[in-house]
Amino acid sequence: MIVSKDADFRHLGFTYGPPPKIVWIRRGNCSTREIELLLRERYDDILTFYENEREVVLALA
Numbered sequence: 001m002i003v004s005k006d007a008d009f010r011h012l013g014f015t016y017g018p019p020p021k022i023v024w025i026r027r028g029n030c031s032t033r034e035i036e037l038l039l040r041e042r043y044d045d046i047l048t049f050y051e052n053e054r055e056v057v058l059a060l061a
Contacts, residue, residue: 002021017056
């Protein structure tokens, strides 16, 4: 699984499919702490996404 703010990974995911799965962070300038909190808050969504074989990209804002 790749966690990135870079849209290029999103495009690669849709072009080639998983693996790897992409968690795309859709936030502007933010601290590492803010990203950490976002990932912790959305843990259940990330786990569900990871377990779903059909899903390629999960966008988090």
